[in-house]
Amino acid sequence: MQKIKKDALGNLVYGKIKLMILNGALKPGQKINKKELTEQLSVSQTPVNEAIIRLTGEGLIEQQERKGFFIKIFTYQDLKEFFAIRAGMEGVALRLCVEEQPDNTLDKLTHFFDNFSLPLDENEYKKYLKADQEFHQKIIELSRNSIIINFNKNFDFIMKSYQKGLIRPPEETLPEHKAIVKAVRNRDSEKAQQLLIEHHLKSRKVIKDQHLKYNTNN
Template sequence: MERAALTNKLEHQSLTQRIHDRVRELIESGALSPGTQLDERKLAKDMAVSRTPLREAIATLVEAGIVERHPYRGNFVRTFSAGQVNDLYVVRQALEGLATRLAVSKLSEEGLAELHLILDEAQAALERSDLIGYSNADQRFHEAIAQASENEILIESLNRLKCQIQIVRLSANRDPDVVARTALERPRILAALEARDGDLAARLIEEHIDGVRRAVISQMSATEA
């Protein structure tokens, strides 16, 4: 009986995690945009699951700061104020600058080749006007550098920010000027990594992130105006 209960509990936890990952994927891809209410009935039907594990999955997204719970109204994909975006990018800039400095001496030739491949995929997505593919490649480029730092605490910290960053990144990548500029900046970052110039690589990635921060805040200010 105890073994059966444990098995059921693990299966329930696994189902909840799969639902969590799927809802998060919908948010990160922009299929569920900021401010969208999470329709539990529709989500449960689309994923062929009951609403109990769905609600548990949504609760973990609320805890992660990706979904907002409004009493008597429901759960909504989080929206960000200009101040929150600024704070998010200031933290991201500091963490990724550190990750880049740490990664320089640890990146293998295979790691550098992977970064080249990611940039090729980003360019191919850009040429076919695939915004989601371009954003995903952008995300993978930054994640690969962070992973190369081999600093578990730093990687965990960036992972906690990842979905929030992706929500904002999708907005930034709708601006063709931002896309054109950042598409030129990433190869320069990679060239500095290949040259094993930690200070230059960190400065370039910090400037890269700060440029996106300024662009997103400018977009938000224009919309509010």
């Protein structure tokens, strides 16, 4: 019974620290203060240490020799690899939405970009950035697939460590989003999946080109 209680506490602390990383309460590059975490979570240092070790194994935390533990900052290479995976997984998520969700649920995907037309001014750009993020998040949510949903949480964290705005300009992505929405409205799951995969792979190519340019200049 004692071991069960200990394991339950360890899992609880692990879950809370992981959530703090994923929602940005612990920021990329930030050094982990174990004392603060034990006080904040009202636990001893043992479950905090165990959680840090688990999260290091998952790649969300990294240990720097003689310096301590830090929230990992992901690289261009990391992001490039995750975009390749995300393209496939979110494409599957969208296909599941189109093929399995009723009209009233699927309708939640089709109005994010109704009020946008090019060119966008500064205020519209900010609204478009928000709509872009919410659109992709809604695809994941409506897939009702727990594996895809959990993967996406890690991807969102990686994106926060990389950039704050759009990878590609609205002049490129808005027509792509509207084409995806049109396929969704037409219940064309295969085309919707294909368009979304292409959408993400184009962004991946931009990241790849930026990486090559960075390496050339350094």
